[in-house]
Amino acid sequence: MVNVVASTPGLFPLPDWAKSELADLKGHQKSDLIDGSESDDVTAVYDRARSAVIERQKEAGLDRIVEGQLRWDDMLAHPLCVHDNVETRGIIRYYDNNNFYREPVVTGPLKPSGDMARDLNRVGGVSGLQAVIPGPYSLFDLATDEQYGDPSAFIAAIGEFLAGEIAEFPSVEMIVLLEPSLVESPPDDSLAPRVSEAIDTVASATDASVICQPYFGALDEKVHAHLLDADIDAVGYDFITDHEQSLYNINEYGTKSEIAIGVVDGQNTRVEEVSTIHERIDWVRENTPAASFETIYVTANTGLFYLPESRFEAKLDVLAAASEYEEVHAYND
């Protein structure tokens, strides 16, 4: 009997009304982006927007509820971009997307700032609360180091930093670490074990379930093997971008007893049918004969800020509906 849990990787688009209100309040330039010292007016808009996306997730019926990461102007680089010991420099391309973020340059020790915890604390009581944080390697990859001097020390420091941030979190059901850089610019053989240790450091800082979700493709098999060394509860696989290699990694190296499967496209407005999502769940189960998953988290392959609001909401609805997965429908193991 498999437990199908509907989740998302967060990184939501702002509601359209909040896009306009915040553009008017904050402005359009680089210097107007969130730096952790926003005004009460700006905070109030984010609070209303956060409440709106939480209500929308409840309405959809998702099993895991995120606060939406609506303040993350710099996407995954956010926790560094708002940090006191980080300078933000030019606007640079975010992976190969048509999106941009401020280059964070670490110029002093990375002490926890409590920024992510503050957003989670503003949620109030929500059952199934899920935190979303950038994985240590993606933060490492998106940032420039002028403090720690060598890659091993820098990735370790980022691991400690994130662990410190998590220690301040309110009680959460689950934490999702987003790690697209593991796919986009994988660590070399000497760094890969350090990455796995840093993920371990982060995962050890919480009693909640921890999922590490790489995306924009499948992991290189060695990187996948190293990731399995980390003490996490599940790995997320991007079955939208590269289902064959994702499957190969699972069958060749195994995976954890739980799995997150990105089977809804976070970067395309075409809304999947619930039956399509079920077929994809079936396909993963049928094609991983050696595995027997206790829990399958069905999720989008990437954050959802790429989508216009109406399609984003439609994706929440189908993900939630897909958790009504009946064994009769499924591969009979």
Add this chain to the structure above:
Amino acid sequence: MLTMTDVREQFRPADHPHDHFLLTTVVGSYPKPKWTDRVRDIHDGEIDCDASFDEDHWQEAADDAARLITHEHERSGLDVIVDGEMRRTEMVEYFAHRIDGYELNGPVKVWGHNYFDKPSITDTVEYDEPWLVDEFEFTDDVADRPVKVPITGPYTLTNWAFNETDRTDEALATDVAALVNEEIEQLVEAGARYIQIDEPALATTPNDHTIVGECLEVIADGIPADVRLGLHVCYGDYSRIYPEILEYPVHEYDLELANGDYEQLSVFTEHEFTKDLALGVVDAHTASVEPVSQIKANIEKGLEVVPPERLTISPDCGLKLLPRDVAYGKMENMVKAAREVEAELDAGTIDVPARTIQADD
């Protein structure tokens, strides 16, 4: 048979003062007068206002703006002008509204609070009514100078949209290329002789240069030989697409190089530049007007790549994000600089390194 020079010479003004002719033009977009944006917002219902603006009012405002900016371009002395794209909103969105098969679902983030209405392609793309023929005819009618028509290219029109169809991205780009070809045929019918295909998306996904090449083959098919075709690509690593792009069936490449202070110039001197170069000589993202002396030095950078009869003088990119007086100042100084360099070329007081290099080959 028409030579490359013939295709360019048709744009030399009758009263051109020099033997040498450095064709001056712009990429396309230009800051809109504030009242144009305001009228559009009222017309679109985005501003609460007692005034009611119907479609005719908006058309009249757009005509006024196009007339004004066309004349502003002529006043700056440019040889080939545009209307500053006064009727267009955004370079993908504008066309998405006009192509069957596209659908708009609302704004998506580019960075910070900068958004655009990224369209979705949900069905077979089809040509319905002309996209730019009215714009061209109006501008051509009010202008004394030749008019260039910038069109967003099929690769950008598909790469910067969501593909909801079962077609591959490559097949879809080729489908849209056929529509662009149809549009250009209509523009040519209406009298257009200078078409610029804008493909900024190529800079972000340089590995797709073969797809862009296939699209351009479709676009250029059947277009008369005296119609000048240009390609504008900006803000990327040119070494990843050059010299491969020289194979494209266009006369001219319009490139952004001033912003990077010509760091990438060597990319184009390592392998002979066999087509015309439209060189960016003013930066579209600095809000101060470059002095004539600096622009002249920039033009001379271009002469390291091509001889003067193959050099077009242009800004790096569309000027629409600049204050209008700065945009005008850049055009005016650009033309002054080009005319001074032409005089010096006539007098033989400027070296043309590109000619020396080619003569040595």
